[in-house]
Amino acid sequence: MSNTASELPLYEVFIRSKNGLHHKHVGSLHASDDEMALTNARDVYTRRSEGVSIWVVKTDNVVASQPEDKASFYDPNDDKMYRHPTFYNIPDEVGHM
Secondary structure (H helix, E strand, C coil): CCCCCCCCCEEEEEEEECCCCCCCEEEEEECCCHHHHHHHHHHCCCCCCCCCCEEEEHHHHCCCCCHHHHHHHCCCCCCCCHHHHHHCCCHHHHHCC
16 A cells, blocks of 8 residues: 555645744645654755754644634734733833834
């Protein structure tokens, strides 16, 4: 029995290009296990030594909001007026923030 790409778990790949920068999503790949995913990500996404760090995450483990849920997901934040800086007095010495 041979595994095809559709039978293998899908991984999301994140690369940090330089120290101090954040990881960026660069693509996806199929692999039989975590180590193979990491090795394949290195081979596919860092051919020219672009990265200093690689993260691979099984797509099944990624939790994300849905665009169609935007109103109900983000609207509760609008009720928290203390999050808006309009209630704070900034001293003139501070200048523009």
